[in-house]
Amino acid sequence: QVQLQESGPGLVKPSETLSLTCTVSGGSISSSSYYWGWIRQPPGKGLEWIGNIYYSGSTYYNPSLKTRVTISVDTSKNQFSLKVNSVTAADTAVYYCARRPSSGSKNWFDPWGQGTLVTVSS
Amino acid sequence: DIQMTQSPSSLSASVGDRVTITCRASQSISNYLNWYQQRPGKGPKFLIYAASSLQSGVPSRFSGSGSGTDFTLTITSLQPEDFATYYCQQSYSMPYTFGGGTKVEIK
Numbered sequence: 434q435v436q437l438q439e440s441g442p443g444l445v446k447p448s449e450t451l452s453l454t455c456t457v458s459g460g461s462i463s464s465s466s467y468y469w470g471w472i473r474q475p476p477g478k479g480l481e482w483i484g485n486i487y488y489s490g491s492t493y494y495n496p497s498l499k500t501r502v503t504i505s506v507d508t509s510k511n512q513f514s515l516k517v518n519s520v521t522a523a524d525t526a527v528y529y530c531a532r533r534p535s536s537g538s539k540n541w542f543d544p545w546g547q548g549t550l551v552t553v554s555s
Numbered sequence: 556d557i558q559m560t561q562s563p564s565s566l567s568a569s570v571g572d573r574v575t576i577t578c579r580a581s582q583s584i585s586n587y588l589n590w591y592q593q594r595p596g597k598g599p600k601f602l603i604y605a606a607s608s609l610q611s612g613v614p615s616r617f618s619g620s621g622s623g624t625d626f627t628l629t630i631t632s633l634q635p636e637d638f639a640t641y642y643c644q645q646s647y648s649m650p651y652t653f654g655g656g657t658k659v660e661i662k
Contacts, residue, residue, distance in 0.1 A: 480599070480642055480653040495650040497556075529598050540646030541589040543610065545598030 435460035437530045437546035445524075445553050451517040455530030455546060456510075463488040463508045468533040470542060471504060471515045473526040481526075485533060486513055520553045527551075557581050557645050561654035567662040568633050576628045576657045578643035583623045587647035590619055590628050593656075594639045602641075603628065633659070 441453035455469070462469060471483040484494040486504045494502055498517070506513040517524055527550050531542035558581035568574050578588065586606040591599035601610050603619040606626055616631045630637055638661050643654040 479655045480644075482649075482651040482653070493649060497650070531598070538587070538646075539604070540587070540651060541601060541604050541644070542591075542599070543601035545600075547596075548598050 439546045439549040451520050453515045454512050456512050462511045469513045470531050470533050472529045475526040522553050525553045559652050559654040561657050565658040567660045569662045572633045574630045578626045578654050580624045584645045584647035586622050588626045589644045591642045592639045
């Protein structure tokens with residue numbers, strides 16, 4: 434059973450870069466059957482899709498964040514990562530990593546990690 | 556972007572009640588609609604895909620319906636573990652978007 438676990442600093446200063454890693458266990462990130470994604474949830478608010486990556490490195494980003502976001506994959510470590518540049522308080526959120534089937538119509542996320550809270554504050 | 560609107564934003568119900576949550580898309584999304592359950596402090600759990608197909612392992616008291624712009628999630632005979640927040644998500648086009656959530660609380 435595949436499990437995902439987010440890790441990274443819980444506090445980031447404004448204007449700096451937020452960096453998170455998702456470690457995949459119980460399955461290979463190099464599977465051609467899946468994309469790997471990031472979704473965030475500001476405190477008390479709804480969910481926002483950030484972007485997806487394929488094991489080959491192909492990426493898809495939410496246009497609202499595209500200029501500040503980079504998602505990368507490290508198949509040797511079975512991990513993928515998220516970087517958000519020039520963060521502000523609006524980037525304070527619980528960040529989730531999740532798996533998405535690569536079959537064209539199956540654009541859902543399952544499973545999800547437990548999430549990690551990142552606070553942007555000086 | 557396709558906007559997803561859920562109603563109500565919260566509701567109170569008792570164990571054994573039937574609960575219906577509505578999700579409306581700002582444009583037609585055919586049946587590209589998924590539902591998730593989120594318990595406090597946990598990541599969302601995938602429940603239903605393609606508007607009405609139950610994910611493996613999800614209890615049959617959960618059901619979904621709808622097509623086009625209007626969708627519903629129904630929980631028959633609410634159980635204690637069902638008290639949570641529910642989100643819809645459109646998978647018709649990127650960027651994938653979610654509804655604002657419906658919190659199901661104990662009456």
